[in-house]
Amino acid sequence: MKIVLKSSGGIGGLRLEGEVDTSDLPSELAQRTKQHLSSKSLQAATSSRRQLMPMPDARQYEIHLLPEQESGSVERHVVDDLCPVGEVLDVIDDLLAEVVARRRQVEED
Amino acid sequence: MSHASPCHPMHCIMPPHMVETVRMRGDAKLRKMCDTLEREANKARLARQEASPPTAFQAHRRVALTAQPSLQREIYDAQSRATLPGKLVRGEGDPSTGDSQVDAAYDGSGDTYKLYFEEYQRDSLDGNGMPLVSSVHVRRKFNNAFWNGTQMAYGDGDGVIFKPLADSLTVCGHELSHGVVQFSGGLVYQDQSGALNESFADVFGVLTAQYKRRQTAAEADWLIGAEILGDDINGEALRSMKEPGLAYDDPLLGKDPQPFHMDFYNNTTSDNGGVHINSGIPNQAFYLLAQYLGGFAWEKAGHIWYDTMQEINNPRATFAEWADKTVEEARQRFGSGSREMLMTRRSWKLVGIDI
Numbered sequence: 001m002k003i004v005l006k007s008s009g010g011i012g013g014l015r016l017e018g019e020v021d022t023s024d025l026p027s028e029l030a031q032r033t034k035q036h037l038s039s040k041s042l043q044a045a046t047s048s049r050r051q052l053m054p055m056p057d058a059r060q061y062e063i064h065l066l067p068e069q070e071s072g073s074v075e076r077h078v079v080d081d082l083c084p085v086g087e088v089l090d091v092i093d094d095l096l097a098e099v100v101a102r103r104r105q106v107e108e109d
Numbered sequence: 110m111s112h113a114s115p116c117h118p119m120h121c122i123m124p125p126h127m128v129e130t131v132r133m134r135g136d137a138k139l140r141k142m143c144d145t146l147e148r149e150a151n152k153a154r155l156a157r158q159e160a161s162p163p164t165a166f167q168a169h170r171r172v173a174l175t176a177q178p179s180l181q182r183e184i185y186d187a188q189s190r191a192t193l194p195g196k197l198v199r200g201e202g203d204p205s206t207g208d209s210q211v212d213a214a215y216d217g218s219g220d221t222y223k224l225y226f227e228e229y230q231r232d233s234l235d236g237n238g239m240p241l242v243s244s245v246h247v248r249r250k251f252n253n254a255f256w257n258g259t260q261m262a263y264g265d266g267d268g269v270i271f272k273p274l275a276d277s278l279t280v281c282g283h284e285l286s287h288g289v290v291q292f293s294g295g296l297v298y299q300d301q302s303g304a305l306n307e308s309f310a311d312v313f314g315v316l317t318a319q320y321k322r323r324q325t326a327a328e329a330d331w332l333i334g335a336e337i338l339g340d341d342i343n344g345e346a347l348r349s350m351k352e353p354g355l356a357y358d359d360p361l362l363g364k365d366p367q368p369f370h371m372d373f374y375n376n377t378t379s380d381n382g383g384v385h386i387n388s389g390i391p392n393q394a395f396y397l398l399a400q401y402l403g404g405f406a407w408e409k410a411g412h413i414w415y416d417t418m419q420e421i422n423n424p425r426a427t428f429a430e431w432a433d434k435t436v437e438e439a440r441q442r443f444g445s446g447s448r449e450m451l452m453t454r455r456s457w458k459l460v461g462i463d464i
Contacts, residue, residue: 008379009379011254015379015380054381055255055298057253057283057284081262086190086191089248093250097250101269
């Protein structure tokens, strides 16, 4: 499962973007990613609340689920810090930490 | 515990931005309710105008002038979860807990309350003694702090980009000031009105710190979030009101994108139309005004900005409309042709907004 994660906004207005492949993640995080960032889970998370007016300093997260096969299409979901499903936000936080750690590693190399 | 507005829709006027929010969120029934509310609001507004001069937003200030401070803080530990508020760990008057984030949020809320009450005679965010609710330890490695409409939420940071966010008094003051904006008629969090919302929060975030430290405009650093950037980040803060665009330049974060002049206004769809980017322009205007006027920035420049927020009654205000109102408020407070009024106009001119 491949995902492109884009984060923007927040008090710092910072943009952060990275691609993750669950096969490269620690197994526990990979499992949670597959469970909570699946198409079905994200649809449930975003449909449980209609798109609200943005709240001050809430971060937005774009989650692009890349297709398994070349003929497939990219699925895009957007959540923010007010997403009611905590597990989705937990996985996003952990994946962004992975993205930051890898960037740091590349810089050091 | 409920922190819902004490106003029943039948007995009060919902601020226009809230009506707009509900209209966008709601189904056909809610949209119909919004139409009714708007009609009722217009009727009430007309009745008020007939009965008294158009100074409705000053009511809270007048009430607070005679009121005793009613500071009521509640700090919760979210215990690394996303669900708010979490477990209550410190209430008003309780001793320090030993948890630095809990105590920083408690102190930061108190310092912000003090500025608004003592200098602007505003009793809490809603002008009516609303409890100041904060949650710390929100989520895991959470690189953010935000105001969700009823309370503040602070993450611990990931230790790389950010350290714990409640450690910064300017961040606390910033988040609480979003509440002040909300209860002052609001500024829609999109494009220029959203950037004004951000800028107001930055202005009163730095004023909170300056007030506590008794710093003059010349002595202050005019930085937002100087305490929270990770140790290896090449930068001094999240934003600089003195030098927008120069707060950081780092391989991980990129370069601070804030403009200081309308010539560099950033047209973007991300970040709600660049609300954290273009706020650099009104931030710079406030900084220039504070420098021109000298002394403590909360005394003159702060009052001009605060009065503007109370009186503008335009949730979709553009920079030019806001600037125009600041000059009008400077005229009202300090007199026509006063130095304060002329310097307000000049500050806006220097960032590319001619009034």
